[in-house]
Amino acid sequence: MAFLEVKDLQVYFPVKGGIFNRTVDHIKAVDGVSFEMEQGKTYGLVGESGSGKSTTGRAIIGLEEITSGQVLFDGKDITDKKTKNKAFRKDVQMIFQDPYSSLNPRKRVLDIVAEPLRNFEKLSKFEERKRVQELLDIVNVSPDSIFKYPHEFSGGQRQRIGVARAIALKPKLIIADEPVSALDVSVQAQVLNFLQEIQKELNLTYLFISHDLGVVKHMCDNISIMYKGRYVEQGSTKDIFENPQHIYTKRLIAAIPDINPRNREKQFEFRKEVADEYRKSFNHYFDSNGLAFALQSISDTHKVALPEKG
Amino acid sequence: MEADTVKMAEQKSPSALNILLRELYRDKLALVSLIFVLLITSFVFGVSIFLNQDEIVTVDLFSINAPPSDQFILGTDYGGRDVFGQLIIGTRNSLAIGILVTLISGIFGVAYGVVSGYFGGHIDNVLMRVIDFFMVLPFLMIIIVFVSMTPSYSVISFSLIMATFSWMGIARLIRSKALQEKELDYAQASKTLGTSRFNIIFKQVLPNITSLIIVTMTLNLAANIGLESGLSFLGFGFPEDTPSLGTLLSYARNPQTLEFRWWIWAPAAILILLLMLSVRNVGEALRRAADARQRRG
Amino acid sequence: MWKFIVRRLLITFPQIVFLSVLVFVMAQFMPGDALTGLIDPNVSPEALEIQRERLGLNNPWYVQYGDWVGGLVQGDLGQSFRFKMDVTALISERVMNTILLSAVSLFFTYIIAIPLGIVSGRYNDSPLDSFITGYSYLGFATPIFIFALVMLWVFGFILGWFPTSGSVAPGLDAGTVEYYISKLYHSLLPGLSIALISVVSTIQYLRSEIVDTKQRDFIVTARAKGASENRVYNKHIFRNSLLPIAAFFGWEITSLISGTVFVESVFSYPGMGLLFLESVTQRDFSVVTALVLLFGIASILGALLSDIILSIVDPRIRIK
Numbered sequence: 001m002a003f004l005e006v007k008d009l010q011v012y013f014p015v016k017g018g019i020f021n022r023t024v025d026h027i028k029a030v031d032g033v034s035f036e037m038e039q040g041k042t043y044g045l046v047g048e049s050g051s052g053k054s055t056t057g058r059a060i061i062g063l064e065e066i067t068s069g070q071v072l073f074d075g076k077d078i079t080d081k082k083t084k085n086k087a088f089r090k091d092v093q094m095i096f097q098d099p100y101s102s103l104n105p106r107k108r109v110l111d112i113v114a115e116p117l118r119n120f121e122k123l124s125k126f127e128e129r130k131r132v133q134e135l136l137d138i139v140n141v142s143p144d145s146i147f148k149y150p151h152e153f154s155g156g157q158r159q160r161i162g163v164a165r166a167i168a169l170k171p172k173l174i175i176a177d178e179p180v181s182a183l184d185v186s187v188q189a190q191v192l193n194f195l196q197e198i199q200k201e202l203n204l205t206y207l208f209i210s211h212d213l214g215v216v217k218h219m220c221d222n223i224s225i226m227y228k229g230r231y232v233e234q235g236s237t238k239d240i241f242e243n244p245q246h247i248y249t250k251r252l253i254a255a256i257p258d259i260n261p262r263n264r265e266k267q268f269e270f271r272k273e274v275a276d277e278y279r280k281s282f283n284h285y286f287d288s289n290g291l292a293f294a295l296q297s298i299s300d301t302h303k304v305a306l307p308e309k310g
Numbered sequence: 311m312e313a314d315t316v317k318m319a320e321q322k323s324p325s326a327l328n329i330l331l332r333e334l335y336r337d338k339l340a341l342v343s344l345i346f347v348l349l350i351t352s353f354v355f356g357v358s359i360f361l362n363q364d365e366i367v368t369v370d371l372f373s374i375n376a377p378p379s380d381q382f383i384l385g386t387d388y389g390g391r392d393v394f395g396q397l398i399i400g401t402r403n404s405l406a407i408g409i410l411v412t413l414i415s416g417i418f419g420v421a422y423g424v425v426s427g428y429f430g431g432h433i434d435n436v437l438m439r440v441i442d443f444f445m446v447l448p449f450l451m452i453i454i455v456f457v458s459m460t461p462s463y464s465v466i467s468f469s470l471i472m473a474t475f476s477w478m479g480i481a482r483l484i485r486s487k488a489l490q491e492k493e494l495d496y497a498q499a500s501k502t503l504g505t506s507r508f509n510i511i512f513k514q515v516l517p518n519i520t521s522l523i524i525v526t527m528t529l530n531l532a533a534n535i536g537l538e539s540g541l542s543f544l545g546f547g548f549p550e551d552t553p554s555l556g557t558l559l560s561y562a563r564n565p566q567t568l569e570f571r572w573w574i575w576a577p578a579a580i581l582i583l584l585l586m587l588s589v590r591n592v593g594e595a596l597r598r599a600a601d602a603r604q605r606r607g
Numbered sequence: 608m609w610k611f612i613v614r615r616l617l618i619t620f621p622q623i624v625f626l627s628v629l630v631f632v633m634a635q636f637m638p639g640d641a642l643t644g645l646i647d648p649n650v651s652p653e654a655l656e657i658q659r660e661r662l663g664l665n666n667p668w669y670v671q672y673g674d675w676v677g678g679l680v681q682g683d684l685g686q687s688f689r690f691k692m693d694v695t696a697l698i699s700e701r702v703m704n705t706i707l708l709s710a711v712s713l714f715f716t717y718i719i720a721i722p723l724g725i726v727s728g729r730y731n732d733s734p735l736d737s738f739i740t741g742y743s744y745l746g747f748a749t750p751i752f753i754f755a756l757v758m759l760w761v762f763g764f765i766l767g768w769f770p771t772s773g774s775v776a777p778g779l780d781a782g783t784v785e786y787y788i789s790k791l792y793h794s795l796l797p798g799l800s801i802a803l804i805s806v807v808s809t810i811q812y813l814r815s816e817i818v819d820t821k822q823r824d825f826i827v828t829a830r831a832k833g834a835s836e837n838r839v840y841n842k843h844i845f846r847n848s849l850l851p852i853a854a855f856f857g858w859e860i861t862s863l864i865s866g867t868v869f870v871e872s873v874f875s876y877p878g879m880g881l882l883f884l885e886s887v888t889q890r891d892f893s894v895v896t897a898l899v900l901l902f903g904i905a906s907i908l909g910a911l912l913s914d915i916i917l918s919i920v921d922p923r924i925r926i927k
Binding site for chain 3: 442443446447451452532536540559562572583
């Protein structure tokens with residue numbers, strides 16, 4: 001049984017119009033996404049902005065209403081708002097993209113990190129403070145700073161405070177929505193390594209949402225590529241980087257910058273080639289609406305969205 | 311100076327009130343206004359303890375319409391009542407009811423706006439239509455009708471009537487702010503952390519809009535002092551045995567008084583003007599401070 | 608755009624219905640009914656009861672409400688017991704005065720506010736601008752009745768330049784030129800009192816709008832193209848800023864109504880505001896309800912008008 005199973009997830013946003021403000025159309029942010037996750041692994045979800053990757057993550061945790069489909073967590077159906085009970089809230093946490101807005105500017109670090117504890121555990125003031133200090137210690141923020149306010153910290157520190165809050169209840173799954181893209185590159189690696197460390201310690205499962213293939217390659221065991229609300233390719237990190245099948249994946253990978261300046265010419269040529277191929281074979285890889293086809297398995301771990309044969 | 315502010319930022323918590331007060335201190339005009347309002351308030355509340363309201367409002371036929379003299383600093387009105395005493399008690403009553411109405415309408419309006427903004431959707435739609443409707447009512451006339459119809463008319467019923475028609479502005483403002491705030495990640499984060507809706511609204515979102523609330527309530531206080539004195543001026547405010555600043559002004563509806571006996575109405579007019587101006591000054595300075603703080607992030 | 612207008616109209620209708628229900632309920636709570644003023648005190652209670660039955664005063668409230676609305680639609684606003692005449696006739700006597708007063712004050716408002724706002728915005732932070740901004744700051748804080756009182760005291764009583772009460776000098780025949788001049792003359796000081804206070808919001812709006820537009824890219828482009836400063840202001844900035852001001856006209860109606868109530872009271876100017884105050888004091892409730900209803904409908908329609916004009920002028924508000 002899979003740890004988290006998402007079946008044909010759809011999230012549509014209504015477009016209002018007309019005299020009575022009725023729903024006249026939908027924007028299909030997530031349009032039929034299915035995947036499974038195993039405990040203790042990291043799953044990458046990659047796509048350009050507007051591809052629906054964040055919406056997928058937010059729908060699983062309940063920040064967006066699910067239009068149709070099913071989400072099973074530990075075998076329990078948690079699709080509907082009402083079924084997202086306390087146990088689920090405790091087991092699934094989220095790390096937000098922007099560490100400047102995800103911490104309440106009016107609250108002290110103590111209150112921020114203790115917020116989940118206050119919701120789920122009845123601790124005395126003393127115990128609570130001790131737990132918060134332990135958590136801050138885990139994320140390498142000085143435990144003395146519990147009475148400071150978020151604006152007194154740097155971006156990287158704030159993101160780590162956000163992580164401390166997310167792991168306070170010892171969750172099983174953490175949805176990390178672009179957790180480092182708002183940070184300076186120098187701080188990114190620091191936060192990423194740290195996320196990997198606590199993963200081992202706490203046996204966490206990550207759903208790692210990002211637009212940065214380099215980061216995803218570094219972090220993930222398994223990667224899914226998303227385009228216009230659908231999956232175009234899914235596979236192990238090796239599958240995706242060494243044997244990309246879908247033209248969209250190829251193009252994304254070709255776009256990763258190469259740090260060796262001598263390869264610049266070669267890289268440029270390669271990109272041009274891929275771009276040409278993309279143009280020529282677009283109709284082969286996408287249906288008449290420019291959307292991806294359904295996924296087909298090409299190996300045990302590797303699935304690609306290709307038109308059905310015949 | 312620069313180093314000082316940095317140091318302060320490190321030591322002090324950014325509680326809304328603290329920052330606002332600090333900014334106020336820099337704005338000299340607003341500071342003077344604040345001191346003026348505080349002085350007047352403490353003066354009228356202090357002195358009125360020693361004044362006998364019944365004695366002041368008792369008609370004294372032997373000293374009708376007396377000009378200012380040693381006995382009556384600001385003269386007397388058509389009933390021979392001491393204008394200065396009425397001025398003090400009137401200011402106290404006007405301030406008290408202004409504060410009361412501002413608090414009632416403010417608390418209701420904030421709760422209404424926060425609920426509407428936070429829940430959004432259909433609830434918001436319905437609540438906003440109600441506000442739209444209240445906003446287009448000719449509220450002055452309806453207040454007057456209510457005042458004249460209320461059977462056992464008292465200060466409490468007067469302030470409730472006024473509050474009924476003055477909560478919409480703040481509700482609207484708070485609603486649009488709450489609408490913005492709830493989309494911010496920290497409110498979303500609270501949701502994923504299992505915090506109840508009630509706690510998200512009142513413990514997470516509300517502290518972030520306190521400076522807006524303080525600013526709006528201060529400006530509303532000025533408006534309510536004006537509204538009360540206006541209603542009393544028209545004769546639909548406090549009863550005559552409970553003088554307010556507007557009551558003194560209403561004597562000027564008699565052309566004789568207006569033309570020849572300035573001492574009855576002019577001090578009240580000046581006092582209302584100064585009070586409203588000062589309270590507004592404080593409010594505007596607070597608003598500038600709040601805006602500046604938001605720019606700094 | 609027509610969608611917005613239709614939607615806006617659809618909101619207006621229930622607003623008017625709610626207003627009428629509110630006014631009707633208010634009227635039910637007022638002491639006395641249509642018969643109170645009409646009937647001779649010597650009539651026996653039995654005869655009174657027959658009359659009540661005949662007039663439908665014993666019917667359930669919704670039937671009475673229906674009758675009342677039916678009457679309203681036909682222009683029947685009831686009877687004033689104080690003046691012993693139809694409310695409709697009574698109001699139409701007074702309505703012209705209030706319209707004249709409103710027109711005069713609107714005229715002064717725009718004629719004063721637009722130049723001041725433009726000067727203040729174009730030469731912002733000049734001494735002239737500081738003066739104008741200072742004035743509007745004071746104006747925001749000044750209650751209209753105090754200002755009107757001071758105006759009356761200074762210009763009416765001390766200087767004697769203007770009449771101190773009424774809407775026309777006594778003894779003039781309606782229809783003569785002198786009559787109309789006198790009417791206008793009587794409305795000047797009250798109209799100016801409203802205008803000098805209500806200019807401040809327009810001045811401030813215009814000023815901030817101009818200061819804002821000045822920095823916009825298209826203005827900078829126009830300047831860079833070599834357009835003269837006057838041309839930039841006349842062609843680009845005013846057109847952007849003045850149209851919304853025209854649209855505010857409808858919303859002004861609501862504030863104009865409370866303005867006229869105060870100012871008519873200060874200047875003993877026999878318009879609808881003064882009629883309202885007198886009727887409340889004298890407990891002439893059929894007049895009171897009629898006036899609240901009329902003023903309410905006027906503000907609802909005013910807001911409607913403004914919203915529609917603004918939606919034509921400024922497409923941004925059509926969203927949502």
